[in-house]
Amino acid sequence: MIPANRKFLLTLLTPALLVLLVFVAAPVIQSIILSFHRIIIGLPQLKSPFIGAENYRELLHDPVARHSFLVTVFFVSTTTFFELLLGLLLALLINHRFPGRGALRACILVPWAIPTVVSAQMWRFLFNDAYGMINYLVFADKVSAYIPWLAAPGTALFAIILADIWKTTSFAALLILAGLQIIPEQLYQAARVDGAGMWRRFRHITWPLIRPALLIALLFRTIDAFRVFDLAFVMTQGGPADATNVLQLYGYKKMFVEGWMGYGSAISVAVFAMVLVLAVVYVRMARRRLLEATL
Amino acid sequence: MTWLKKTGFLLGILLSAAFSLVPFLLFVSSAFKTQAQVTAIPPELWPSFSIDFFRSAILRYGILHYLANSVIVAGSTTVATILLATLAGYALARLPRRWAHFSLMVILACAMFPQIAIIGPLWRFLRFVGWLNTYQGLVLPYVALTLPLAVWIIALFFREMPQELEAAALVDGCSRIGALVRVILPLSVPGLFTAAIFTFIYAWNEFFLALLILTDPAKQTMPVGIALFQGEHTVPWGEIAAASFITTAPLVVMVLLFQRRIVTGLSAGAIKG
Amino acid sequence: MKIIGLWVTVGIVLFSTLMLNAQEPQTIVFLTWKPNQPEVWERLIQQFHQEHPQILVQMQIGPHSSTESHAVVTQRLRNKDASLDVFLMDVIWPPEFANAGWALPLTSRFSEEEQKKFLPATIAANTYHKTIYGVPSYLGAGLFYYRKDLLAKYKFDPPKFWTEMLVQGDAIVKGERDPALHIYAAQFKQYEGLVCDMLEFIWSHGGHVVDPQTRKVLLGEPPSVEAVTFVRDRIIGRAAPRGAINYEEPESLEVFIQGRAVFHRNWPYAWAVANDPEKSRVAGRIGVGPLPAFTGHVSASALGGWQFGISRWSKHPDAAWEFVKFMTSLHSQKILALEAGLAPTRIAVYDDPEVQERMLHLKHFLPAFKRARPRPTSPLYPMISQELQRFFSRAISDRETDVEGLARATSERIERIVQMEAAVQQ
Numbered sequence: 001m002i003p004a005n006r007k008f009l010l011t012l013l014t015p016a017l018l019v020l021l022v023f024v025a026a027p028v029i030q031s032i033i034l035s036f037h038r039i040i041i042g043l044p045q046l047k048s049p050f051i052g053a054e055n056y057r058e059l060l061h062d063p064v065a066r067h068s069f070l071v072t073v074f075f076v077s078t079t080t081f082f083e084l085l086l087g088l089l090l091a092l093l094i095n096h097r098f099p100g101r102g103a104l105r106a107c108i109l110v111p112w113a114i115p116t117v118v119s120a121q122m123w124r125f126l127f128n129d130a131y132g133m134i135n136y137l138v139f140a141d142k143v144s145a146y147i148p149w150l151a152a153p154g155t156a157l158f159a160i161i162l163a164d165i166w167k168t169t170s171f172a173a174l175l176i177l178a179g180l181q182i183i184p185e186q187l188y189q190a191a192r193v194d195g196a197g198m199w200r201r202f203r204h205i206t207w208p209l210i211r212p213a214l215l216i217a218l219l220f221r222t223i224d225a226f227r228v229f230d231l232a233f234v235m236t237q238g239g240p241a242d243a244t245n246v247l248q249l250y251g252y253k254k255m256f257v258e259g260w261m262g263y264g265s266a267i268s269v270a271v272f273a274m275v276l277v278l279a280v281v282y283v284r285m286a287r288r289r290l291l292e293a294t295l
Numbered sequence: 296m297t298w299l300k301k302t303g304f305l306l307g308i309l310l311s312a313a314f315s316l317v318p319f320l321l322f323v324s325s326a327f328k329t330q331a332q333v334t335a336i337p338p339e340l341w342p343s344f345s346i347d348f349f350r351s352a353i354l355r356y357g358i359l360h361y362l363a364n365s366v367i368v369a370g371s372t373t374v375a376t377i378l379l380a381t382l383a384g385y386a387l388a389r390l391p392r393r394w395a396h397f398s399l400m401v402i403l404a405c406a407m408f409p410q411i412a413i414i415g416p417l418w419r420f421l422r423f424v425g426w427l428n429t430y431q432g433l434v435l436p437y438v439a440l441t442l443p444l445a446v447w448i449i450a451l452f453f454r455e456m457p458q459e460l461e462a463a464a465l466v467d468g469c470s471r472i473g474a475l476v477r478v479i480l481p482l483s484v485p486g487l488f489t490a491a492i493f494t495f496i497y498a499w500n501e502f503f504l505a506l507l508i509l510t511d512p513a514k515q516t517m518p519v520g521i522a523l524f525q526g527e528h529t530v531p532w533g534e535i536a537a538a539s540f541i542t543t544a545p546l547v548v549m550v551l552l553f554q555r556r557i558v559t560g561l562s563a564g565a566i567k568g
Numbered sequence: 569m570k571i572i573g574l575w576v577t578v579g580i581v582l583f584s585t586l587m588l589n590a591q592e593p594q595t596i597v598f599l600t601w602k603p604n605q606p607e608v609w610e611r612l613i614q615q616f617h618q619e620h621p622q623i624l625v626q627m628q629i630g631p632h633s634s635t636e637s638h639a640v641v642t643q644r645l646r647n648k649d650a651s652l653d654v655f656l657m658d659v660i661w662p663p664e665f666a667n668a669g670w671a672l673p674l675t676s677r678f679s680e681e682e683q684k685k686f687l688p689a690t691i692a693a694n695t696y697h698k699t700i701y702g703v704p705s706y707l708g709a710g711l712f713y714y715r716k717d718l719l720a721k722y723k724f725d726p727p728k729f730w731t732e733m734l735v736q737g738d739a740i741v742k743g744e745r746d747p748a749l750h751i752y753a754a755q756f757k758q759y760e761g762l763v764c765d766m767l768e769f770i771w772s773h774g775g776h777v778v779d780p781q782t783r784k785v786l787l788g789e790p791p792s793v794e795a796v797t798f799v800r801d802r803i804i805g806r807a808a809p810r811g812a813i814n815y816e817e818p819e820s821l822e823v824f825i826q827g828r829a830v831f832h833r834n835w836p837y838a839w840a841v842a843n844d845p846e847k848s849r850v851a852g853r854i855g856v857g858p859l860p861a862f863t864g865h866v867s868a869s870a871l872g873g874w875q876f877g878i879s880r881w882s883k884h885p886d887a888a889w890e891f892v893k894f895m896t897s898l899h900s901q902k903i904l905a906l907e908a909g910l911a912p913t914r915i916a917v918y919d920d921p922e923v924q925e926r927m928l929h930l931k932h933f934l935p936a937f938k939r940a941r942p943r944p945t946s947p948l949y950p951m952i953s954q955e956l957q958r959f960f961s962r963a964i965s966d967r968e969t970d971v972e973g974l975a976r977a978t979s980e981r982i983e984r985i986v987q988m989e990a991a992v993q994q
Contacts, residue, residue: 005471006390008471009385009386009389009390010386012382012383012385012386013382013383013386013387013390013398015379015382015383016379016380016382016383016402016442016446017383017398017402019379019435019438019439019442020402020405020439020442020443022420022435022439023417023435023436023438023439023440024405024408024413024436024439024440025405026416026420027412027413027414027415027416027417027420028405028408028412028413030415030416031408031412031413031415031416034415034416040948040988041642041646041668042664042667042668042947042948042950042951043667043668043947043948043988043989043992044646044668044669045667045992046992064958089307090311093304093307093308093311096304098304098308100308102551103551104308104311104312105550106547106550106551107311107312107315107316107547108311108312108315109492109496109546109547109550110315110316110319110543110547111315111318111319112496113496113499113500113542113543113546113547114319114500114539114542114543115499115500115501115502115517115518115521115542116500116502116518117502117518117521117522118518118521118522118535118538118539118542121530121535122318122319122322122536122539123318125322125325125532126318126321126322128811128819129809129810129811129814130809130811130819130822130823130826130828131333131334131335131337131338131822131826132338133321133322133338133340135337135338136337136338136340140337141337143337143747143748143828144747144748146811148809148810148811148813148814150811150813150814151810151811151812151813151814151965152810152813152965153965156814166314166315166318170315171493174489174492174493175448175489175493177489178448178452178485178486178489179451181485182452182455198300212451213451216444216447216448216451219403220406220444220447223406223407227409227410229409229410229411229503230502230503236757236758236814237757237758237759238758239757239758239759239813239814239961239965240757240758240813240814240961240965241758241958241961241962241965241966242758242958242961242962247409248409248411251409251411251412252411253954255411255412255415256411256639256642256643257635257638257639257950257954258948258950258951258954259642259948259950259951260951261415264411264412265412268408268409268411268412269412271409272407272408272409275407276404276407279400279403279404279407280400283400330846330847334822334826335826355606415643418643418647419647422647422649427651428651506631506640507640507643510599510628510630510640510644511628512627512628512629522631523601523602523629523630523631523632524602525602525631525632525633526601526602526603526604526632527601527602527603527604527632527837528604528817528818528821528835528837528838529604529818529841530818
């Protein structure tokens, strides 16, 4: 073992930490401080009194926030599950050598390369109840049968979930693919020589070794899914009747539209806390696998 | 057996490609339609192959200059993030367990906060240092927002590499930095490229911060530019579709060119051999 | 090409100005959203440059939607951003901007005599506590569009009442035997536009949200509740397509100009679009008039439109005022009317012979404009609007909703907001 030159290593770490401190940590701390004040930007005469945990107390009793929380949790669980599943399948597919593999890899990047706001517009266009392509593909020319996808609470949420899965599956696929490529080919060859079939090779070689990559994908997908904003903002503005009013959209409306800076910050801190708890749980579950060198 | 596997395989490929491309193609086909065709009820599947929308998107809406800005911002972000993340990732892979674990969690925590809450204080800070409407005013926050994922990916890659390689290099007379650059780096290229793609696409796609920090049209990036295509009550679907096509194509081409770098790597068995 | 040329020119001039750190010309920053006809605006700005060579206007484009635009503008103003001089305000913003001290009071520059030349409703929208904070540029009011060819075919006159519209619509849809034809298209998505549309129904039933005189919240009273119930039961999914719950102006207009709706509610801009043969399949076959009302009541339109405001923290208020004065002058408003189809706020423009000749429909709009009613004026209007949006969206999208109960609950919340505002006006 090489004796760790701690000072050298810490120096390497510093630039990254510095950038994070100035551009993320400091604003986050300021946000947290704001969440303990009452600030209404439309009424500057009220100044910004310190009110302790009042915002959080109100948040717990806010029916709209509770509903937003449920909508968000549903969104997170559904999208993360499908994205990881489809991402895993895609990654396994691409990991094989076949002609046109590079082209397929480029294909799956297309959904992800489009800016989220543009893809949200695109789905809004496709899901339109009168001139949307989705209705056309399902019902052809029978205009009277067209479904107004974005107009009913259930289908609106489904539309957003589909849009997100379309967009982000390739993110999961690429991450898992990177994990797959660390696995040395010899292991598979040895297993094949020993007579192991496809499923057994997957279960005993692939699955254990991609768990770190899967964990990263799960972790970061969950974090991002909890903070979904662009899709709901562009496609439905949180409607109909708040059916797609995800937490960050609600926080945005409170903060930037209505001017409740303190309360909006409290919502953000609440989202942060929830995600933090989840992350700690995930990491603890896979702790041994992730941070120790394999084999 | 193999026939079944082969068909299943082929089916998988076709489905994946279709799933990724079909919605996009449906939308982009509008870029080749005429104005009345775009929102026809019921929709018309085949465009009339007019390039009016492309002309309009480029000349009237200036999509190319937004594209240039996006390339500058996303490119700078990627270079900076990968640089910092490589150093940090290496450090975290070699530090004692507890330090590494703690630092990784702290870095992760930085990725968890909703952007809408950060933007307020961040904006004020940027105004204070006079960096509003400058490229660095957007790039540096982007670096901060993409560092966590990049660091985690790269740290994972470095972790997987046993320390014997560095030991060998040091014995051969390399400095620590030299060992890093000459021995470790080339082997971790798949990880670096993966992190680079994630970073680039994040910076390419990001909307909210770009909207509030770069308000000067000369500097606005593409997502903002396309979002601002919308007039007071008009949604120029044709131009938006054309612009989406113009901005996605270079990315796809880029990936096609670089994807070979991602393929070669550790699976060659260099480590275990 | 010209556009790029202009941008490059402006950009180069701006850049060199900053480099030379010159005292003049002064640069003022004008924040707007993308106009429907940007060339017209740019031409006006060029004309301004010719008349005032010492002042350079840099146009910055922000988001198009009223809500997003509001977020961007208020973000800069409340942080005392001195790099913003002139901005456009939606008709509902002046009270908020005035109360928060973001907009510069214009009493010394915008005389009462001059104010009288504008439509009174627009001046009222810009006035807060007897001080004027903005100059109206163009206005909007909810208008009623209809297929005059279909009405003529079935020998109907444009309906004066909502029930009349439903009856006519039924007859037409049955007669045309087109399963994809709807009676009515309008905006019912959960956004600001929903408030406009619903208020028009409520007002035309004699109801109020906030009584302008007494400041009492009357959302839970029978006239308002009945109007909302009417929309839920007779309009959504019946007269209007179910998908209208996700319509903003563009989608609802698309339905109309594709020939899929007999009647349509929209702002004045829709007239030009609907008559443009390149975009519309019903060009030349539409009529326009005031919105229907409920029997025994008067038609009501929601007031819309945009005004110029000057930032409190602008370093060049005089230059900014010159620009605002120019852009709202008789000359500019006439050009905006003739070339961009924007309804002027100066009364004189309506009497101009050229305008009358080329834009005859503007004269038709004038009665509706004069009757246009503002949404509740309050510095906390964004909060009130959010409550209303939530209420209206829930009420109209779910047949099971207890409209009255929900209305009362929302009333209480709006009451609290109004009280908050009153407590501050000591």
